[in-house]
Amino acid sequence: MQKIEKFIREIEDFPKNGIHFKDITPLLANPEASKLCLEKLMEMIGSEKIDKVVGIEARGFFFGTLLAQQLDAGFVPIRKPGKLPYKTIAEPYELEYGLDSLEMHEDAIEKGDRVLLHDDVLATGGTARAACKLIESLGGEIVQCNFLIELKFLNGIQKLKNQHVKTLLKY
Template sequence: MSGNEVSDPRIYGIKAKIRVVPDFPKKGIMFQDITTLLLDPKTFKDTIDLFVERYRDMNISVVAGIEARGFIFGSPIALAIGAKFVPLRKPKKLPGEVIFEEYELEYGSDRLEMHVEAVDPGDRALIVDDLIATGGTLCAAMSLLERVGAEVVECACVIELPELMGRERLGGKPLCVLIEYR
């Protein structure tokens, strides 16, 4: 699913609330700022509702939200569909035993960590983030979940930047996006 394939009027409202900030965090990046969407409770709810409608009957047992904006969308989705929420965090933010995956971004590199006991073998996982660009973050998240025996059912993002070809890096894993920016 993408914003171009869906005629749901809520998509247009969501797209209208996303602010584009040029040259952030560095020159040449057109940052897609979802904080303006969060200021409108109806549009924020519409965003969550679209995902909940999609995942309600897919037997998802864990929603993994990628720090930090994936927490914003992933937590309410998990609550609404009756799944546990697992935060995938930046380095040294989680106490206890963690596993990690390093990855490349369109403007640098980073690392995701996850508690080893958070996800059980056989869990059906949904990975949530605000945006897919090069796909590195989602690939790292998939790797973490699969290493502990979870089945990644799908990835979900509010925004996709298709020109950066992140979808192609997902190895055929389904990706649901609401908005495409070209």
């Protein structure tokens, strides 16, 4: 994992004071590191049959689409309100100061679809839990929630305790 970890840049005080942001753009810019990262993410999935890969806006789209291609699965974006063009369903989640919401097309998941949820970082777990609720409300079966990075000190995994969670790097 050191080969991947050296391409994760830490930005202090972004997006606000006290946050140590994990920037994956150097990883995305390096083709060898990106390929290795994709290989390791695929290893975490193993031989599971996946019908849909769901990626959370926006950084979950990068490897989410690549995973979908590798798995011969469809890709489904989950976005912030007002960004998707067709009829959507929504799920609110708590922020530090208030509420936000995620949306997904109402026809994105079919009942019984085996779903891989992917995002770049598992922090507090709020967005991932909201994404899981959206998937399950349409009848999807979440096979795995997979992340590039887990910020263990924020205990986000506690909000996903009913899910099978795998992360590549833990901080």
